[in-house]
Amino acid sequence: MTDLGCVTIREVSRLLRQRKLSAVELIEAMLSRIDETEPLVHAYVHVAAEQALAAARRADAEAPLGPLHGIPIGIKDVLATRDAPTQAGSRLLAGFTTPHDATVVRRLREAGAVIIGKQVTHEFACGQDVPPTRNPWDLTHYPGGSSAGGGVSVAVGSSLGALGTDAGGSVRKPAAVTATVGFKPTHGRVSGWGTIRAASAPSLDHVGTFTRSVEDAALLLQAVAGYDPADRRTVDETVPDYLADLDRGVAGVRLGVAPGYFAGPELHPEVGALVEGAFKELERLGATLVPVELPAFRFTLPAGFVILMAEVAQPHRRWLVERPTDYVSGTRRLLELGLLIPAAHLQAALRARMAMRAEVQAAFRQARLDAMVTPTLPITSMALDEMVIDRDLPRLIPFTLPWNLTGLPALTVPCGFTPAGLPAGLQVVGRPFDETTILRIGHAYEQATPWHRQRPPLAAAGAR
Amino acid sequence: MARRLAPADVALLAELVGLRLPPEDLAPLAAALDAHLAFVTPLLHSDLDDVNPPLTHDPRWRD
Secondary structure (H helix, E strand, O other), X not given: OOOOOOOOHHHHHHHHHOOOOOHHHHHHHHHHHHHHHHHHHOOEEEEOXXXXXXXXXXXXXXXXXXOOOOOEEEEEOOEOOOOOOOOOXXXXXXXXXXXXXXXXXXXXXXXXXXXXXXXXXOHHHOOOOOOXXXXXXXXXXXXXXXXXXXXXXXXXXXXXXXXXXXXXXXXXXXHHHHOOEEEEOOOOOEXXXXXXXXXXXXXXXXXXXXXXXXXXXXXXXXXXXXXXXXXXXXXXXOOOOOOOOOOOOOOOOEEXXXXXXXXXXXOOHHHHHHHHHHHHHHHHOOOEEEEOXXXXXXXXXXXXXXXXXXXXXXXXXXXXXXXXXXXXXXXXXXXXXXXHOOHHXXXXXXXXXXXXXXXXXXHHHHOOOOEEEEEOOOOOOXXXXXXXXXXXXXXXXXXXXXXXXXXXXXXXXXXXXXXXXXXXXXXXXXXXXXXXXXXXXXXXXXXXXXXXXXXXXXXXXXXX | OOOOOOHHXXXXXXXXXXXXXXXXXXXXXXXXXXXXXXXXXXXXXXXXXXXXXXXXXXOOOOO
């Protein structure tokens, strides 16, 4: 059996199509991999072994539906699945089941993918508790969140791809700290219908993907993208062929950099050096770096937190009264604060968001940018025993949250490792609905560098 | 320096939004709300009067 710690969806798909591997063999190997890795990394809350094997048997009996046919995908535990509980990491939803699949889950199944299980999230995706999940690059370190299980499972090979949700960086952050590819498409590109409402800030939230390569990210997006009448946030824009331009390279591409915001004092020098190296590599590949100013981005954290807290808190009003002790205390505190935010602050935050959006649009237009490049996070993963959630959450998301506020598509790809062996990510941000360009840029960088092929020792050597 | 929120202030605010908080939660929540407001209040002093809040939701740009 191929080493599941290293392969991509594209590579496994080829083996399946050539009948060198059956879907049942693949799922059996994946379940073994889960058994090996879970005691160490705790990426799953529910492994749907029987359902996955049944789906694999059906996949083997059918003509291939496409590149995801028979491919095991993990699902964040805030996205509804008809055949497994959806508990959003909370005692309040213990045992909750629904007869429905989230639209993205349904679309994956229609593309032939096999849902292998539900993956760990912070309680209600709020980022206020410490999940049991561990970072495979250093088991004493934070795995990122809130989609904690998704990045880790892809990094160790206990899934080949995963879906998460991202309202402030909850896909890109765990991807960056696990050296995987994390992708948040444009707001409105992918349906969020079937996301647990109590775990979502609707105007900021995006369904995104974890994969081991940019090409795999394109494959997953191709399956889940598109207008959904059940989700009025989705936009009826044509879904292009995301693979068509992947190999076009970056010669002549203009990439905005905004050191005034993305290279401030919060950027750790080791991460800064790695990202500078990535910028140089993109220049070597033919891209042009163009400095731009984004002064309104200073509003990112205050505006983002106000909107995030206000939106996510609303569905909790009744539970906060009737079942307050079922929350993790930090989550309850965040939600109570969200209900107490003065209207004046929320109004100012909404206006600040529009100022940011206008400013970045003007920057793209005036500097004729194809995309922007930034560090994904200002720091690397931190040791869990040193982490203070209230203090550290704002330190983790200042570079990811702007793209939730503006709705622009953002991709993170691994761009190297610190001397301590912890990964860092390069973030590529595009125009609205221009996922094609950032996939192309990310792919070109990835093909020219070795980082995405490095796997944590846990994955490369097997878990035992 | 602005007056700090007291537990009684938070109790009143909570009542107004329909929350019932145990007395022991009031002081820590008052401190947390104070800290949060200190962090976000600069938004109120920013020049955003001429910026509209989102009026419709459409992420596409209109040139």
